[in-house]
Amino acid sequence: MDACLFDLDGVITRTGKVHAAAWKEMFDAYLRERAAARGEEPVPFHLPSDYTRYVDGKLRQDGVRGFLASRGIELPEGDPDDGPELETVHGLGNRKNVLVVDLIEHGGVEVYDTSVRLVELVRDAGLRRAVVSASKNCAAVLASAGIDHLFEVRVDGVVAAEEGLPGKPAPDTFLAAAERLGVPPERCAVFEDAISGVQAGRAGGFGWVVGVDREGHRAELSAAGADLVVDDLVELVEDR
Numbered sequence: 001m002d003a004c005l006f007d008l009d010g011v012i013t014r015t016g017k018v019h020a021a022a023w024k025e026m027f028d029a030y031l032r033e034r035a036a037a038r039g040e041e042p043v044p045f046h047l048p049s050d051y052t053r054y055v056d057g058k059l060r061q062d063g064v065r066g067f068l069a070s071r072g073i074e075l076p077e078g079d080p081d082d083g084p085e086l087e088t089v090h091g092l093g094n095r096k097n098v099l100v101v102d103l104i105e106h107g108g109v110e111v112y113d114t115s116v117r118l119v120e121l122v123r124d125a126g127l128r129r130a131v132v133s134a135s136k137n138c139a140a141v142l143a144s145a146g147i148d149h150l151f152e153v154r155v156d157g158v159v160a161a162e163e164g165l166p167g168k169p170a171p172d173t174f175l176a177a178a179e180r181l182g183v184p185p186e187r188c189a190v191f192e193d194a195i196s197g198v199q200a201g202r203a204g205g206f207g208w209v210v211g212v213d214r215e216g217h218r219a220e221l222s223a224a225g226a227d228l229v230v231d232d233l234v235e236l237v238e239d240r
């Protein structure tokens, strides 16, 4: 391989669970309000299954739409800058963003030391490196963790919106990163903890797709097309 394309949340930083918690808080409040208005019993957002199936790795609005569809709920799309009070796909996404930004600002960002070590090792071995994340908070998370210098290219939710790139499971954001690095997909390894991200790596024809199993969903990552599934990237470091 000549390049490594790393997902961020849940692969490099311990922010996968922070996003998942913010999604649960937002959806549970919304489902409670909606059920109360209809005189029904709310069925809460289930962690980890609703998160891994419908939200993880996807652009914010795709996560909202996907989960609501699983409950037979359809809302107007709205606009990307809809306020969090609006009952639209973007409004609910932005409602969750208020929560996640608060959690990240107050809790700080922790990294997986073993992942940072692997990124440093591949850098020292002369491989090119990109971070490929659905998140519009990617730059802030990298800066807060003090690891932005490790990646030459960043393709994130902001870039996807600017360039009209579809998010994971489509391969476009990974392909854009490979192109920016000047490395053909078959010479790139993809590192992903989300099912949608592994599917994107497979769909893009990348040379090697590594699934990182943070949620006990090894079988799903393999079924999505991972060449190898590890519990932690330390398993890829020879002299641990």
Ligand SMILES: O=P(O)(O)OC[C@H]1O[C@@H](O)[C@H](O)[C@@H](O)[C@@H]1O
Pocket (backbone or CB within 6 Å): 009, 016, 019, 020, 055, 056, 057, 058, 059, 060, 063, 097, 100, 133, 134, 135, 136, 137, 138, 157, 194
């Ligand atoms: O809402 P953001 O920060 O733009 O992030 C979008 C998605 O980014 C992904 O990296 C996370 O796995 C998802 O949980 C998150 O929903």
